[in-house]
Amino acid sequence: MQIINADNQLESLGLTLPPPPKPLGVYKPCLVDGEYLYVSGHGTVQADGSLIIGRVGDTISMEEGKLAARQVGLAILSTIKANLGSLNRVKRVIKVLGMVNCVPEFEKHPYIINGCSELFAEIWGEENGIGVRSAVGMGSLPDNIPVEIEALFELH
Numbered sequence: 237m238q239i240i241n242a243d244n245q246l247e248s249l250g251l252t253l254p255p256p257p258k259p260l261g262v263y264k265p266c267l268v269d270g271e272y273l274y275v276s277g278h279g280t281v282q283a284d285g286s287l288i289i290g291r292v293g294d295t296i297s298m299e300e301g302k303l304a305a306r307q308v309g310l311a312i313l314s315t316i317k318a319n320l321g322s323l324n325r326v327k328r329v330i331k332v333l334g335m336v337n338c339v340p341e342f343e344k345h346p347y348i349i350n351g352c353s354e355l356f357a358e359i360w361g362e363e364n365g366i367g368v369r370s371a372v373g374m375g376s377l378p379d380n381i382p383v384e385i386e387a388l389f390e391l392h
Contacts, residue, residue, distance in 0.1 A: 240361045242323035246313065249358060254281040254311050256318040260378065265315045273316070273326065273389040277335070279381040280304045281311040289380050293339035296382045298347060305334060305351030308385045312352075313359065316389075328364035329356050330388040337377040337384075345371040352385050 246253075257278060259265055266275045280288035288304045290296035296304065316323055334349030336342070349371040357365040367388075377384050 240359075240364065242326060242359050243317075245359050246323060251310065252283050253314040253317065254283050254307070255285055256314045257281045257311055266319050268320075268391065271327075271391050272330070273320070273391055275312050275315060275387045275389070277333075277384045277386040278308050278311045278315065279378065279384055280307050281314075282307060287379055287381055290382050291337050291339060291380065292348060292382050293342040298344060301336065301338075301348040301382050302351035304382045305336075305348050305385065306355050307351075308383050309352035309355035312385065312387055313355075320391075323359060325391050326360065327390045327392045329360060329367035330390055331367050332356070332369040332385060332387045334369065334371045335374045335377060335384045336371065337375075337380065337382050338373045340373075340375075342373060345373050348383060349385070351383075 263276050266273055288307060292301040313323060332353060336345045336348045353366060359365055
């Protein structure tokens with residue numbers, strides 16, 4: 237198993253993390269249970285704290301949806317850093333659940349969620365950054381965000 241310095245990888249990619257999102261309900265953004273980190277559903281928080289808004293297949297294109305999923309991935313990374321101090325605490329991605337706010341006719345949900353999955357592969361490498369995954373369509377998501385993602389990670 238190849239060990240990648242995820243914090244250095246983030247820096248070398250020149251990525252900017254948004255502020256870690258604050259819960260909008262009664263839940264924790266993440267929870268450590270033994271060697272696992274459970275991350276609650278995250279939305280499309282941008283660097284300025286605002287949200288990407290819209291519905292894939294309506295006001296958001298497929299490419300914009302994929303970029304929105306990448307932004308959700310950055311928000312998840314921000315939560316990990318804020319709560320664990322370092323992305324290097326993560327050993328590997330176990331599972332990603334991606335939800336896409338889309339029109340009923342939309343069928344390319346996996347393509348959208350690739351935005352997040354590709355980001356995680358860039359951060360932790362393909363061996364550790366790609367886990368199992370589900371990508372599903374939703375009739376709506378909170379605040380009309382186009383993507384919400386939750387994830388499970390194994391810790392060192």
